[in-house]
Amino acid sequence: MNSPTHYVFVVDDDEHVRNALCRLLRSGGYAVEAYESASAFMRGADLTHVPACLLLDLQLPDFSGIELQRRLEGVVPIVFISAHGDMNTAVEAMKAGAADFLTKPIDACVLFEATGQALERARHLFAQREQRAEIQRRVDKLTPREREVMALVVTGRPNKLVADELGAAEKTIKIHRARVMEKMKVDSLADLVRLVATSAFDASGLLSLRSSRTRGARQRAGRHPVSHSG
Template sequence: MSEALVYVVDDEEAICDSVGLLLKSVRIACRSYSDPGEFLAQWRAGWRGCLLLDVRMPRMSGMEVHRVLKERGNRLPVIFMTGHGDVPMAVEAMRAGALDFLQKPFKDDELISRVQRALAQDAEQAASAQQHSDVERRYASLTPREREIARCLVDGASNKVIAIDLGLSERTVELHRAHIMQKMNVRSLAQLVQLLISVQPDAE
């Protein structure tokens, strides 16, 4: 997983420099681009952090950059930087999935606060994605029979009903259930059902 950075895209190099120095002063790492095309060429799906994106740029508008990123499946929280006349566009961008917008000229503490909020959201998303990946990995370790029994457990069937439906002894079902609990790393049926519901739609 890549390091969390603040990516600044603004055609005014002075803005890139000043934002970079401000973030550095509070120990937030950043990378700046005065050319949105260069940013898009370097962008990677695994990037962590957030994006500060200027709305109005001559080569490619921030709205266009945002649209391209959405098509690519970007997960970086996006904060638009706007001039006074660009606020309606920024609001439109938020409706399209952007996190926030800052109106220029913005105060230092306001920028830092918005960036910290975006970084916190990104960290939360990354942790959630990692947790889901771990659950999918555990589910993949189940045998076909264990998955069959797991589906029955999600449906609320008892060991006795599962045994009858699958033509097994109740003791065999109990052993499979114990193995499922161990592999999924849970201690209660409620925990197991919760995890199985989160992965089974993708696993069918």
Template sequence: MSELQTIYVVDDDEAMRDSMTWLLEGEGYRVACFDSAESYLKARHDGLRGCLVLDVRMPEMSGLELHEKLDALGSTLPIIFVTGHGDVPMAVSALQRGACDFIEKPFHNEDLLGRIRRALELDAQMAARRERDGAITHRLDQLTQREREVLDLVVAGKLNKQIADELNISMKTVEAHRARVMEKMGVRTLAELVKAVMTTNA
């Protein structure tokens, strides 16, 4: 678990919040508890790391309604729904809409911990991807307009001669632009260049 990651527990049942806190803090996790979806929404901000353990049935705003609101806000925090037996179809529907996992009450502590470990790994992978994509976007922003034109044609599979003809410049100029593109993008091969550009378009 990264130093930045926190497990956010949203459940209107105080006894459940207390037992989850005891369990998770006992495993060395950082925990933040909320007694309603509304109180979590007030406290959340972009860039939270960790995972959300969310009760499906809560008064006023349900866990599923909170999930929809978080989707609209662009939240990427993995969500584990805690459900009663009758809520399983709703939880499956939530999985189809992007939730990470669900667990039925009553559950074994080890089962919950295993799901939380997977959710935290997913959060770490997504954070690494965002960081990588941000670095690539920053490098793309450093390219001149002409270098970007050359890059787009290289990635499209055009040869230097075809690029020269299309942009009405010499082969030597294409080679110079291409070399600067590779240097600015921090790549050594054409394959690395294509992969970098493709990831930002994914």
């Protein structure tokens, strides 16, 4: 049996509604997991394996759907479902990034359309996360010195200036730069800049740390012991 390529999570404390939604979604070809509360969802749902969206009831026994939305912080697209929703709540949910807001009872066509659109967004988010994770795996293979070289190279500095900044020979910087390009799997500086911009690599922070260390070393080097004759 093939593994699902996506999941639709249903969180609703009403067992009848929960089961009805699951049957309807499965009849439309969706892989579904259901939970009776927000805390049960947080304990049991895997949001990292495949693209997924969430059909979320507004009123739940432990904490509200809006609160769960805040805790998820945009990790998964959410379609709110509620018999209690009002315009203010709907506006709040949509402003916070909800994919849609549906009122019970829900028409099957409306449900399928909203779920399909949410999953399309989920696939886009999942692809972005996978790309960032792959880039991070490449960054993790760099040595501390190679990270420093990369942080300077992506600012446009030529090898000679990088060498001056790091107190190394230009020939050594060329070797480090070649290793960076190899480990990051890029063929050009433009590609490297793009990957660094996409990743969580903080080139500016690394440069700031490097600069503060350099200033500290220079200050220490400039101090001279005072001799006392007596």
